Amino acid sequence: MLELYILSLLMIIGAIIAVEIKDLLSSVIAVGAVGLVLSVTFLILKAPDLAITQLVVELLCLIILIQATIKRGIPRVISRQSFLTIFVTLTFIGLFLAFAYSSLRDLPQFGHPIMRVANHYLEEGLNKTGATNLVASVILDFRAYDTLGEATVLFTAVIGVLAVLRKIGRKKTP
Numbered sequence: 001m002l003e004l005y006i007l008s009l010l011m012i013i014g015a016i017i018a019v020e021i022k023d024l025l026s027s028v029i030a031v032g033a034v035g036l037v038l039s040v041t042f043l044i045l046k047a048p049d050l051a052i053t054q055l056v057v058e059l060l061c062l063i064i065l066i067q068a069t070i071k072r073g074i075p076r077v078i079s080r081q082s083f084l085t086i087f088v089t090l091t092f093i094g095l096f097l098a099f100a101y102s103s104l105r106d107l108p109q110f111g112h113p114i115m116r117v118a119n120h121y122l123e124e125g126l127n128k129t130g131a132t133n134l135v136a137s138v139i140l141d142f143r144a145y146d147t148l149g150e151a152t153v154l155f156t157a158v159i160g161v162l163a164v165l166r167k168i169g170r171k172k173t174p
Contacts, residue, residue: 060158
């Protein structure tokens with residue numbers, strides 16, 4: 001439970017940095033860090049499907065925002081890096097890797113489900129769905145609405161990437 005509090009605190013700090021920092025590119029990177037910490041939080045909460053969806057959407061949005069920021073030609077704040085900046089960055093990376101390691105270490109071994117629902121799927125999947133592929137039967141029969149929602153989110157993210165990166169229909173700035 002302590003991990004969740006620390007990750008929540010990191011997300012709050014990242015959001016405050018994203019709002020308060022003067023450099024737009026650094027702000028975009030701070031928003032991306034918040035999304036990555038949220039993905040690790042989903043892993044700790046034993047929701048790997050949400051973590052994967054969050055990670056994919058976060059990376060696509062981060063690419064779009066960085067592309068849009070760089071193309072706008074907004075002047076960036078250029079200053080020399082201080083010891084404090086390097087220390088905070090390395091501390092954040094170290095904490096992120098430590099929490100990712102602890103969440104991945106707690107996952108069950110392959111083939112040993114920890115939830116009763118998984119045992120029900122394994123025992124009754126063939127009888128209820130008639131599908132010999134249990135993964136497909138779970139995705140398409142038992143969790144169809146969840147799969148539809150994830151596919152919608154991914155489709156929307158791809159359409160957003162295509163809309164931002166398109167060349168036809170853009171106004172040329174003088």
